[in-house]
Amino acid sequence: MSRASQTSPVIETARRAKEAATALAPLPRTARDGALLAIADALTARTDEIVAANAADVEKARAAGTPDAIVDRLTLTPERIAAIASDVRDVVALPDPVGEVVRGSTLPNGLELRQVRVPLGVVGIVYEARPNVTVDAAALCLKSGNAVLLRGSSSAYSSNTALVAVVRDAVASAGLPADAVQLVPGESRDSVKELMRARGLVDVLIPRGGASLIKAVVEESTVPVIETGTGNCHVYVDERADLDMAVDILVNSKAQRPSVCNAAETVLVHEGIAAAFLPRALAALEKAGVTVHGDEAWVEAGEAEGVKVVPAVEEDWETEYLSYDIAAAVVPSLDAAVEHIRRWTSGHTEAIVTADTAAARRFVSLVDSTAVMVNASTRFTDGGQFGFGAEIGISTQKLHARGPMGLPELTSTKYVVTGDGHVRG
Amino acid sequence: MSRASQTSPVIETARRAKEAATALAPLPRTARDGALLAIADALTARTDEIVAANAADVEKARAAGTPDAIVDRLTLTPERIAAIASDVRDVVALPDPVGEVVRGSTLPNGLELRQVRVPLGVVGIVYEARPNVTVDAAALCLKSGNAVLLRGSSSAYSSNTALVAVVRDAVASAGLPADAVQLVPGESRDSVKELMRARGLVDVLIPRGGASLIKAVVEESTVPVIETGTGNCHVYVDERADLDMAVDILVNSKAQRPSVCNAAETVLVHEGIAAAFLPRALAALEKAGVTVHGDEAWVEAGEAEGVKVVPAVEEDWETEYLSYDIAAAVVPSLDAAVEHIRRWTSGHTEAIVTADTAAARRFVSLVDSTAVMVNASTRFTDGGQFGFGAEIGISTQKLHARGPMGLPELTSTKYVVTGDGHVRG
Numbered sequence: 117m118s119r120a121s122q123t124s125p126v127i128e129t130a131r132r133a134k135e136a137a138t139a140l141a142p143l144p145r146t147a148r149d150g151a152l153l154a155i156a157d158a159l160t161a162r163t164d165e166i167v168a169a170n171a172a173d174v175e176k177a178r179a180a181g182t183p184d185a186i187v188d189r190l191t192l193t194p195e196r197i198a199a200i201a202s203d204v205r206d207v208v209a210l211p212d213p214v215g216e217v218v219r220g221s222t223l224p225n226g227l228e229l230r231q232v233r234v235p236l237g238v239v240g241i242v243y244e245a246r247p248n249v250t251v252d253a254a255a256l257c258l259k260s261g262n263a264v265l266l267r268g269s270s271s272a273y274s275s276n277t278a279l280v281a282v283v284r285d286a287v288a289s290a291g292l293p294a295d296a297v298q299l300v301p302g303e304s305r306d307s308v309k310e311l312m313r314a315r316g317l318v319d320v321l322i323p324r325g326g327a328s329l330i331k332a333v334v335e336e337s338t339v340p341v342i343e344t345g346t347g348n349c350h351v352y353v354d355e356r357a358d359l360d361m362a363v364d365i366l367v368n369s370k371a372q373r374p375s376v377c378n379a380a381e382t383v384l385v386h387e388g389i390a391a392a393f394l395p396r397a398l399a400a401l402e403k404a405g406v407t408v409h410g411d412e413a414w415v416e417a418g419e420a421e422g423v424k425v426v427p428a429v430e431e432d433w434e435t436e437y438l439s440y441d442i443a444a445a446v447v448p449s450l451d452a453a454v455e456h457i458r459r460w461t462s463g464h465t466e467a468i469v470t471a472d473t474a475a476a477r478r479f480v481s482l483v484d485s486t487a488v489m490v491n492a493s494t495r496f497t498d499g500g501q502f503g504f505g506a507e508i509g510i511s512t513q514k515l516h517a518r519g520p521m522g523l524p525e526l527t528s529t530k531y532v533v534t535g536d537g538h539v540r541g
Numbered sequence: 542m543s544r545a546s547q548t549s550p551v552i553e554t555a556r557r558a559k560e561a562a563t564a565l566a567p568l569p570r571t572a573r574d575g576a577l578l579a580i581a582d583a584l585t586a587r588t589d590e591i592v593a594a595n596a597a598d599v600e601k602a603r604a605a606g607t608p609d610a611i612v613d614r615l616t617l618t619p620e621r622i623a624a625i626a627s628d629v630r631d632v633v634a635l636p637d638p639v640g641e642v643v644r645g646s647t648l649p650n651g652l653e654l655r656q657v658r659v660p661l662g663v664v665g666i667v668y669e670a671r672p673n674v675t676v677d678a679a680a681l682c683l684k685s686g687n688a689v690l691l692r693g694s695s696s697a698y699s700s701n702t703a704l705v706a707v708v709r710d711a712v713a714s715a716g717l718p719a720d721a722v723q724l725v726p727g728e729s730r731d732s733v734k735e736l737m738r739a740r741g742l743v744d745v746l747i748p749r750g751g752a753s754l755i756k757a758v759v760e761e762s763t764v765p766v767i768e769t770g771t772g773n774c775h776v777y778v779d780e781r782a783d784l785d786m787a788v789d790i791l792v793n794s795k796a797q798r799p800s801v802c803n804a805a806e807t808v809l810v811h812e813g814i815a816a817a818f819l820p821r822a823l824a825a826l827e828k829a830g831v832t833v834h835g836d837e838a839w840v841e842a843g844e845a846e847g848v849k850v851v852p853a854v855e856e857d858w859e860t861e862y863l864s865y866d867i868a869a870a871v872v873p874s875l876d877a878a879v880e881h882i883r884r885w886t887s888g889h890t891e892a893i894v895t896a897d898t899a900a901a902r903r904f905v906s907l908v909d910s911t912a913v914m915v916n917a918s919t920r921f922t923d924g925g926q927f928g929f930g931a932e933i934g935i936s937t938q939k940l941h942a943r944g945p946m947g948l949p950e951l952t953s954t955k956y957v958v959t960g961d962g963h964v965r966g
Contacts, residue, residue, distance in 0.1 A: 138883070142906040223928055227917055236939050237909070315760075319939055335740075338760050340940045361962040368964035458563070480957050481567040484662070492652055492960030501965070502956070503648055514661050514744055514953035515765045516941040528939035531927070532905050535917030537786040539793035540926070 125301040126310035130265060130317035133238045136295040137263040141235050145212040147292065148258055152208045154286035155255065159201040162282050163194050169278030170247065177271055189246050190272060200251050203506075207255045210505045213523040214261045228534045233527040235261030237319035240300075240311050241508075242267045242333065244325035247275040254283050254297045256508050260526035263296045265318065267311060270303035312337035319528075324509050327436065342517060344509035347377030347464035348436045349494040352453040352479065353397075354470035355388035361491060362393060362469040363400045369467060369494040371404040375438050377510060378465050378497040382433065382443040384453045390417075390446045397444075398423040406440045413446035433460040450475055454482045461485055463512045465497040486512055486519045550726040551735035555690060555742035558663045561720040562688040562744075566660050568717070570637040573683055576715035577633045580680065583711035584626040584704075588619050594703030595672065602696055614671050615697060625676050628931075632680045635930045638948040639686045653959040658952040660686030662744035665725075665736050666933075667692045667758065669750035672700040679708050679722045681933050685951035688721045690743065692736060695728035737762035744953075745941075749934050752861065767942060769934035772802030772889035773861045774919040777878040777904065778822075779895035780813035786916060787818060787894040788825045794892060794919040796829040800863050802935060803890050803922040807858065807868040809878045815842075815871045822869075823848040831865045838871035858885045875900055879907045886910055888937045890922040911937055911944040 140148070159166070170192040177187050219231040239262045241253045250266055257264035268276040276299055284294040300307050311318060315338040322342045323333040334341050351369050353362045369380035385393055394417035401408055402423050408414055409428040418425030425444075432443040433456070447453045450468075457466050467489035468479040476490045487497040497520065499507025504522030511517040517525035565573075584591070595617040602612050644656040664687045666678045675691055682689035693701040701724055709719040725732050736743060740763040747767045748758040759766050776794050778787045794805035810818055819842035826833055827848050833839055834857045835850040843850030850869075857868040858881070872878045875893075882891050892914035893904040901915045912922040922945065924932025929947030936942040942950035 138907075138909070141909065142903075221928060223926070227921060229927060231944075234909070335763050340765075340938065342940075358962070364962060364964050372965050476959075478567075482563075484563075484566065484659070485955070487956040487958060490957070490959040492958055492963040493965055495965040496652060496958055496960075496963065497956070501648070502654060503646060513765065515767075518953050519656070519956045528943050530910070531912040531922070531944045532915070533912060533917055533921055534901075534915040535921075537783070537789060538917040538921065539789050540797050540918055540920040 124310055126307050127314060127317070129298050129300060130238065130311070130314045132295040133263040133265050133298055134317050136293040137235065137237045139293050140258075140261050140263060140296055141237075143261070143292070145214070147290070148212075148261060149208045151258055151287045151290035151292045152204055152255055154290040155251070155283050156201040156204040156208075158282045158286035158289075159197055159204070159251065163197045166197055166275070166278050166282065167192060167194065170275040172274040173247075173272050182271075190275070192247060192275060196248070200248050203252060204255045207259050207506055210259065210523060212259070213527050216524075218529055225538060226535065227538050230532045231529050232532055233524065234530045236526060236528050238263045238265060238317060239526065240265040240267065240314075240318045240321040240339065242308055242311070242321065242323045242325070242329065244269045244329070247272045247279060249324065250276050250279045251283065252506070253508060254280075256506055256523060256526060258287070258292075258296060260523050262526060263298075265298055265300050265311065267300040267308060273303055308333070309336070312339055315339050322509055342509070342511050342521070343513040344511055345377045345464075346436060346462040346512060347379065347510075348382070348434060348460060348462040349378060349380045349464050350382045350384060350457050350461060350466045351380045351494065352450070352457070352466065352468045353383065353385045353389060353393055354450060354468055354472060354475050354479075355386040356472040356475065357386075357389060357393070357469040358471055359389075359393055359396060363396050365467060365469050365491070365493050366397060367400050367404050367406075370401070370442050371406055371440065372493070372495055374440055376495075377436075378494050379438070380442065380467070380494045381435065381437055382445070382460070384445050384447050384456055386450065386453070387413075387446050387448050394446075395421050398425070401442065404440070406442055408442055408444050410444040411446060414444045436462065450478060451482075454479065457483055457485075464510070465489060465494040467492065467494050486510070549735055551732050552739060552742070554723050554725060555663065555736070555739045557720040558688040558690050558723055559742050561718040562660065562662045564718050565683075565686050565688060565721055566662075568686070570639070572715070572717065573637075573686060574633045576683055576712045576717045577629055577680055579711035579715040580676070580708050581626040581629040581633075583707050583714075584622055584629070584676065587707050588622045591622055591700070591703045591707065592617055592619065595700040597699040598672075598697050607696075615700070617672060617700060621673070625673050628677060629680045632684050632931055635684065635948060637684070638952050641949070643954055650963060651960065652963050655957045656954050657957055658949065659955045661951060661953050663688045663690060663742060664951065665690040665692065665739075665743045665746040665764065667733055667736070667746065667748045667750065667754065669694045669754070672697045672704060674749065675701050675704045676708065677931070678933060679705075681931055681948060681951060683712070683717075683721060685948050687951060688723075690723055690725050690736065692725040692733060698728055733758070734761070737764055740764050747934055767934070767936050767946070768938040769936055770802045770889075771861060771887040771937060772804065772935075773807070773859060773885060773887040774803060774805045774889050775807045775809060775882050775886060775891045776805045776919065777875070777882070777891065777893045778808065778810045778814060778818055779875060779893055779897060779900050779904075780811040781897040781900065782811075782814060782818070782894040783896055784814075784818055784821060788821050790892060790894050790916070790918050791822060792825050792829050792831075795826070795867050796831055796865065797918070797920055799865055801920075802861075803919050804863070805867065805892070805919045806860065806862055807870070807885070809870055809872050809881055811875065811878070812838075812871050812873050819871075820846050823850070826867065829865070831867055833867055833869050835869040836871060839869045861887065875903060876907075879904065882908055882910075889935070890914060890919040892917065892919050911935070
């Protein structure tokens with residue numbers, strides 16, 4: 117294994133994380149859960165300190181003219197800190213992924229083979245804005261026996277520094293190495309770059325945030341990366357869709373929470389149902405405050421219904437709006453819908469609305485995305501909704517983990533082979 | 542997903558592979574198995590043609606003064622081709638990984654959640670010398686529903702060209718796209734570089750071969766890589782080892798087949814058993830034709846026994862000899878052995894020989910490698926030995942696959958979520 121040979125504050129942090137990971141790996145569940153409970157208690161006990169540190173970030177953000185919605189996401193109140201502590205307690209209750217025997221058998225020669233889940237080692241998380249991610253990520257990594265390197269947004273630096281100090285003290289008080297949780301030093305992009313080149317020290321890097329951050333990490337990192345979160349999701353309304361169901365799913369997929377990665381960004385409608393569906397969809401979308409960027413058929417329907425439809429340009433098909441906007445087209449067939457999706461999707465979630473089982477089966481088999489919904493909203497692609505209890509992100513790549521990543525996705529495996537003097541003949 | 546935008550013969554090949562992968566993904570097992578049977582038949586029917594093409598490579602290799610052992614590995618005889626065809630038939634008999642439901646549940650709201658295995662898409666394999674890998678890799682990729690891009694060694698170019706022509710004809714005759722199996726054009730390293738940058742077209746790159754090839758691919762590739770095969774494996778003889786067992790396991794691990802990645806390269810001996818073990822080990826290793834590169838304790842034992850021991854230098858600890866050589870040291874404790882292993886291992890396979898269950902348990906929990914053997918030879922880390930039926934390589938990395946990679950490791954998963962109009966509240 118090649119190791120980063122140069123040194124710097126970031127590399128030194130990674131080295132300490134690797135040592136902490138080595139110490140963490142053999143610890144039993146009780147030790148890791150004890151640290152998590154200590155973290156939850158400390159967050160409650162030291163709420164004032166965290167709120168004060170957060171106030172500095174909030175003030176700086178307001179002074180810089182940051183939009184209210186972003187300032188709100190940045191803000192920590194005693195209630196929000198209590199909720200974060202409660203989430204940590206929920207993680208304690210989740211099953212321990214470490215030590216799970218994934219596969220096992222006794223081989224014909226009597227060797228006992230077991231494939232056992234083990235921690236990955238050092239997990240690097242690069243994320244933006246929300247300081248609750250700091251604690252969530254630390255809790256999930258500790259639960260799965262990993263050391264974590266946290267590289268949050270500079271706009272939350274003061275909050276993150278306070279949170280990590282509280283977490284580290286709690287971890288140490290529980291007898292675990294404090295360096296299992298560390299903030300990556302430095303506020304510039306250079307520290308992210310150093311993290312990306314720390315192959316041999318960092319086992320995986322998980323970028324969470326905007327598309328440009330993720331693209332940069334994916335392309336430049338020599339540390340293995342798990343790509344997350346970009347969601348250009350589609351809803352396809354098939355020729356044999358129930359119209360009410362299609363309208364409900366479309367509006368929910370788009371407008372229930374437009375700022376997240378599992379919100380729909382494009383609707384495709386089979387031409388056989390377009391005349392019946394488009395007027396109802398336009399009315400419902402307008403009511404939900406959604407602007408449609410449509411092809412010719414949608415523009416015409418809009419004119420007929422008196423709803424303003426913006427003519428779509430090619431860029432609309434690849435845009436992840438994350439806002440009350442949706443691209444819309446009419447397609448001649450299910451296969452044409454699939455082709456459109458294959459061309460433009462980010463591979464996150466696509467939904468079909470249909471009463472036709474053969475159509476559903478074909479759509480599911482041809483669409484190559486993380487999740488395919490049949491008669492359900494795209495908004496369900498989520499670790500919480502899937503019953504995983506927690507999620508560290510939604511992987512849109514094919515290797516290692518695909519879809520919402522829970523605790524098992526933060527582990528690797530090791531083969532343990534036991535004999536009584538077995539040699540190969 | 543970013544897509545390679547430039548074009549070239551390599552990129553065009555990758556584009557065709559992606560199209561073929563799209564066509565392959567929805568096909569049922571019978572279609573894929575039919576193509577594999579057609580390949581096996583065609584290899585037998587066109588043996589003469591393959592032998593003739595191979596003769597050109599063999600002649601070129603001989604003229605270039607290639608060592609006999611390498612020429613032998615390159616050589617295809619009718620018997621060897623029959624064996625390759627037989628291996629393809631064995632792959633047909635393996636369980637189909639595609640469509641396996643890995644996880645499934647009905648969520649509290651009634652949504653049906655299934656996590657289903659799907660092909661990865663396009664798999665690139667970069668390998669050296671042996672032309673049998675060409676057919677093996679194609680068979681495993683087809684069985685798992687993937688298109689494959691094969692980039693073999695230039696020394697086997699004529700053989701590989703003939704083999705791939707036979708395979709493609711057979712695949713097409715079975716009604717599958719011939720482009721599911723393609724040789725990457727070009728014999729220079731540039732074609733590997735282009736493959737490494739074809740992110741969005743190639744889903745995973747698996748380098749099989751020497752350490753320098755693997756290092757280059759791991760560091761330069763933007764396509765996700767599965768690192769394989771470098772094996773600096775250790776045998777640790779604990780204070781409470783059975784001496785006969787320890788000698789057998791040591792000699793088998795080192796000398797049963799020294800040229801492979803799961804052969805041992807270093808032996809570590811607890812000081813409490815060194816006086817009893819070293820003389821016996823030296824005699825057995827000498828008999829097996831192995832040269833010991835030892836620390837002071839081993840050199841002294843060698844002098845006492847009249848066996849030549851080469852004084853070890855630091856480089857020996859990190860060397861994957863792949864020959865009848867072994868590095869050897871005496872350590873003060875199990876923990877010291879673990880520390881040595883953690884520092885120098887490539888993360889492949891380590892073995893402990895001990896009668897002490899607590900020692901075995903501690904070694905297993907502290908060693909962070911793909912496979913840990915307790916009282917068994919390192920040589921058992923192998924897909925065939927593990928009962929996987931076939932292997933595409935042995936991953937020494939932690940993400941996606943770790944250890945021998947069988948068919949499931951050539952797949953990803955997709956979540957299929959079925960409702961009857963479910964929306965999020």
